[in-house]
Amino acid sequence: MEREYHVCTGCALLCDDIELREEENKTIIDSACRKGVAWIKNCQHPLECTVDAKDATPQDAIEKAAEILKNAKKPLIFGMGNSSLKAQEKAIELAKKTNACIDDTSSFCQGPIVEAILNDKIKSCTLDEVRDKADIIVYWGCDPSNSHPRHLSKFSYFPRGKMRQRGWEEDRTAIAIDVRKSDTAIICEDNFYQIPPKADAEFAMALTEALSGKVPKVTFGIKPKEILELANILKKAEFGVIFAGLGVVYSMHDLSPMENLLEALNKKTDFHLMPMVGQYNMRGFNHLLFDKTGYINRVSFEGENIDHGPQCSVVEVLKEKKADAALIMGSDPLSSLPGSIAANLKEIPTIVIDPCKTFTSQIADVTIPAAVTGVECKGEAIRMDGVEIELKQMKESDKMADADILEKIMEAI
Amino acid sequence: MANAMEIYQLLPKTNCKKCGKSSCMAFAAALLSREKNLDECTPMLEEEKYSENYTKLKGLVSPAEQASETGMIVHEDRCIGCGNCVVACPVNVAEDPKGAGSGNAPTNERVILKVEDGVVRLSNVEDCRRFGENKRLCSGCIVTCPTKAIEFV
Numbered sequence: 373m374e375r376e377y378h379v380c381t382g383c384a385l386l387c388d389d390i391e392l393r394e395e396e397n398k399t400i401i402d403s404a405c406r407k408g409v410a411w412i413k414n415c416q417h418p419l420e421c422t423v424d425a426k427d428a429t430p431q432d433a434i435e436k437a438a439e440i441l442k443n444a445k446k447p448l449i450f451g452m453g454n455s456s457l458k459a460q461e462k463a464i465e466l467a468k469k470t471n472a473c474i475d476d477t478s479s480f481c482q483g484p485i486v487e488a489i490l491n492d493k494i495k496s497c498t499l500d501e502v503r504d505k506a507d508i509i510v511y512w513g514c515d516p517s518n519s520h521p522r523h524l525s526k527f528s529y530f531p532r533g534k535m536r537q538r539g540w541e542e543d544r545t546a547i548a549i550d551v552r553k554s555d556t557a558i559i560c561e562d563n564f565y566q567i568p569p570k571a572d573a574e575f576a577m578a579l580t581e582a583l584s585g586k587v588p589k590v591t592f593g594i595k596p597k598e599i600l601e602l603a604n605i606l607k608k609a610e611f612g613v614i615f616a617g618l619g620v621v622y623s624m625h626d627l628s629p630m631e632n633l634l635e636a637l638n639k640k641t642d643f644h645l646m647p648m649v650g651q652y653n654m655r656g657f658n659h660l661l662f663d664k665t666g667y668i669n670r671v672s673f674e675g676e677n678i679d680h681g682p683q684c685s686v687v688e689v690l691k692e693k694k695a696d697a698a699l700i701m702g703s704d705p706l707s708s709l710p711g712s713i714a715a716n717l718k719e720i721p722t723i724v725i726d727p728c729k730t731f732t733s734q735i736a737d738v739t740i741p742a743a744v745t746g747v748e749c750k751g752e753a754i755r756m757d758g759v760e761i762e763l764k765q766m767k768e769s770d771k772m773a774d775a776d777i778l779e780k781i782m783e784a785i
Numbered sequence: 786m787a788n789a790m791e792i793y794q795l796l797p798k799t800n801c802k803k804c805g806k807s808s809c810m811a812f813a814a815a816l817l818s819r820e821k822n823l824d825e826c827t828p829m830l831e832e833e834k835y836s837e838n839y840t841k842l843k844g845l846v847s848p849a850e851q852a853s854e855t856g857m858i859v860h861e862d863r864c865i866g867c868g869n870c871v872v873a874c875p876v877n878v879a880e881d882p883k884g885a886g887s888g889n890a891p892t893n894e895r896v897i898l899k900v901e902d903g904v905v906r907l908s909n910v911e912d913c914r915r916f917g918e919n920k921r922l923c924s925g926c927i928v929t930c931p932t933k934a935i936e937f938v
């Protein structure tokens with residue numbers, strides 16, 4: 373029997389081997405992790421369609437949203453990490469049309485790494501290459517066992533791949549560098565290097581020195597000998613990959629220590645870096661905006677002109693009260709941004725498009741429920757490694773796709 | 786799961802042999818390996834003075850009673866469905882190298898472990914290396930579990 377597989381949009385791994393079956397009138401989801409199952413089975417509190425906190429028809433909500441954006445001089449469009457590529461494209465068009473600032477969560481998470489990859493400053497690879505070829509795998513400042521539960525089993529450490537037929541026991545080495553002994557670090561056993569918070573740059577520099585034959589020193593409790601041993605393991609890699617989590621991005625002033633380390637490694641061997649993107653299509657938004665503007669996030673449109681920089685970031689725009697309206701898509705700034713900054717959303721007309729109720733939707737003037745892409749409607753997305761993946765629809769839904777909602781808002785402006 | 790010493794402490798410690806074992810300590814070990822069940826210690830069942838300990842012991846050994854024929858217990862509340870155990874199980878690899886053995890959805894029914902609705906499920910336990918007379922101390926599924934959701938008793 374031909375099997376039908378679906379893609380899980382629970383995280384940016386976009387696992388593509390999910391099966392659904394009916395048993396005693398219940399749908400059972402096969403192969404997805406617990407996080408994926410929770411996502412696919414949908415939110416406990418679906419968002420309702422409202423205008424000024426009163427029930428409204430989608431048509432009325434769309435018209436009101438269009439009116440808010442039309443009347444605004446400088447709207448803010450934010451989110452999109454959980455939106456299809458088509459919706460992201462529409463959001464960028466809408467930003468152009470309304471002279472808006474547009475930004476996404478990469479602005480305060482994995483943005484610098486994606487940017488370095490798109491600008492060819494960092495060598496990256498695909499998850500399929502990791503699975504087929506990687507022998508040295510470094511989890512740096514991330515804990516995929518919790519954030520991307522199937523990362524180790526499906527792509528990075530455990531699976532047998534074309535050139536790694538003898539499996540993880542003999543063919544692969546997993547290394548964790550982190551501030552605490554995470555679940556992933558436990559699996560790496562002796563190859564766990566515990567560093568203090570904010571010491572990632574120092575450790576990367578010490579490793580770079582070790583690779584060039586110098587005696588590395590760090591101000592914390594890892595001995596030069598241990599760093600030399602680690603450098604030795606890394607340089608013997610046939611195909612190495614560093615999975616960099618938020619721990620790396622948050623603790624480095626800029627990425628240059630990491631870029632230098634990769635450069636040093638690539639003089640001796642074949643090493644890659646991949647950002648541990650969280651939301652299933654954050655990288656999609658970065659790629660699209662990059663194609664159109666040369667920047668991955670933090671862009672402000674003024675007619676034909678484009679401004680880019682920290683002043684256009686969601687944090688600055690809200691903090692400095694530069695926006696006079698906001699459209700939030702598939703994101704919850706009220707819970708992810710510092711409260712004092714996000715609270716400024718309460719002072720401007722706000723539109724929320726999301727499948728589920730969020731903290732932000734509770735203060736929004738207009739809320740429009742959207743179908744979950746990959747579950748209630750189809751679409752496309754870009755996986756954490758930059759590969760485009762087709763998303764199928766799993767179940768019937770009368771909700772509109774996020775792309776269609778944006779299309780209708782644009783028509784109404 | 787308790788260890789033999791903890792179980793022993795709650796037994797009558799009279800070495801009466803009514804359970805068929807030579808000592809209470811041997812009975813404790815037999816309870817752990819599921820060779821015996823608690824109710825075979827008749828003094829515990831019949832004598833009032835042991836009733837409190839009996840209740841405590843019941844709580845301690847009942848997880849073992851739920852274990853599969855191989856002594857495997859999956860603590861579903863701890864399992865996150867990561868599939869590490871699924872891909873690390875040598876039987877899964879041998880029976881389904883391209884599916885479960887490669888980290889993908891299983892492509893046949895001969896696998897021992899698979900993830901359903903976000904938690905791992907057991908099937909074909911008689912194929913587990915820990916099963917039967919010639920059992921081997923395989924630990925693929927235990928050492929790869931990040932949450933220690935799999936246990937053998």
Ligand code: SF4
Pocket residue numbers: 380381382383384385386387403404405406407408409520521522523
């Ligand atoms: S790892 Fe991510 S994409 Fe894969 S099943 Fe879990 S939530 Fe879904």
Ligand code: SF4
Pocket residue numbers: 873874875876877897898912913914915923924925926927
């Ligand atoms: S003990 Fe070995 S054979 Fe049995 S389920 Fe675990 S990994 Fe598979």
Ligand code: SF4
Pocket residue numbers: 859863864865866867868869870871900904905929930931932933934935
């Ligand atoms: S390794 Fe542990 S957490 Fe992961 S699926 Fe198996 S039992 Fe569950």
